[in-house]
Amino acid sequence: MAFPLPVWLAVQEELLGHGDSADCGAPCCFDDFDDEALFRMFHLTRPCIAFIADAIRIRMRTAGSEPSPLSVDAMVMLALNHYAHGVSSSEVLQRLGLSHTELAVVVISTVSEVIAGMTDQFISFPQTRDARADVALKAEKICGIPNVMGVLAPAHFKIRASAYRHEKSTFRSFVNCLGYSSVVSQIICDCDGNLLSVEHCCVGSTKEQEMWESSLKGREMENDLHGPYMVIGKIHQRLATTV
Structure with a gap:
C-alpha cells in the first residue's frame, strides 16, 4: 500500500553520513506553531507531519537506534525544515537550541536514512x-x-x-x-x-x-x-x- 506524496519528499535528501537517533516521549515541539506557520516552515500540514513523526518513531524503536540529545519530534522538525527550504532556518535552529551546524547535518542525515529505509512501505x-x-x-x-x-x-x-x-x-x-x-x-x-x-x-x-x-x-x-x-x-x- 502506498502513501500520499508529502511523505516521500524527505527521501530526496542526499545521505551524508550516520548519526544518533532518539525515542523520546517529550511533548510535540510542533504544537508551538499554528497551521499557517507550520506550512510556511515545513510545507506540510499538521496531519502529514504527525504521520511522518510517528512513522519515524516506530522505525527507530524497531531498529534499536542509539540515544540522541534531541527527541524524535525535534529531529523530524530539523529535517523537514531543511527539506522544505534547502537549508536549516535560524528560527528552527534557535528553537531547538542548536548552534553547531555539524550536529544539524548528522541529525538530518539520520532522519533521511530512516525514511529511506521505509521505501517499500511508501x-x-x-x-x-x-x-x-x-x-x-x-x-x-x-x-x-x-x-x-x-x-x-x-x-x-x-x-x-x-x-x-x-x-x-x-x-x-x-x-x-x-x-x-x-x-x-x-x-x-x-x-x-x-x-x-x-x-x-x-x-x-x-x-x-x-x-x-x-x-x-x-x-x-x-x-x-x-x-x-x-x-x-x-x-x-x-x-x-x-x-
Whole structure:
C-alpha cells in the first residue's frame, strides 16, 4: 500500500553520513506553531507531519537506534525544515537550541536514512492485472480517460548551489525553470495521491521528457510491460499523454 506524496519528499535528501537517533516521549515541539506557520516552515500540514513523526518513531524503536540529545519530534522538525527550504532556518535552529551546524547535518542525515529505509512501505506500483485495472478505473471516473495509471510530474527539491563555489556551467545546470537551484525527480501518483513511482534525482534543469525517456518506468511502459496503460503528464505547458 502506498502513501500520499508529502511523505516521500524527505527521501530526496542526499545521505551524508550516520548519526544518533532518539525515542523520546517529550511533548510535540510542533504544537508551538499554528497551521499557517507550520506550512510556511515545513510545507506540510499538521496531519502529514504527525504521520511522518510517528512513522519515524516506530522505525527507530524497531531498529534499536542509539540515544540522541534531541527527541524524535525535534529531529523530524530539523529535517523537514531543511527539506522544505534547502537549508536549516535560524528560527528552527534557535528553537531547538542548536548552534553547531555539524550536529544539524548528522541529525538530518539520520532522519533521511530512516525514511529511506521505509521505501517499500511508501511506494508501490501496481504489479498485477487486477490491481492496475482498479487504479485505472478510479482515474477514469475522475478524468473520463480510460487506461490511465496515474499522473506523471517532476518534483523539484531546493538545494544550496552557489555560483561562487561551482563552475559556471555546473551551477547553471542546477537552476530550474522556476529560477532557483534544485535537484528534480520524476514522480508518478495515482488519483488518490498515492506514490506509484519515484525515480532518480537529476540536476534541476533536466527536461521532463528527458527524464521520462531515461527512467525505468518510462522504458517499462514504452515496452508495454504493464499492459495497455498510460500515465498523464504536463510537458512544455501542454497536457500530453505518455504511453
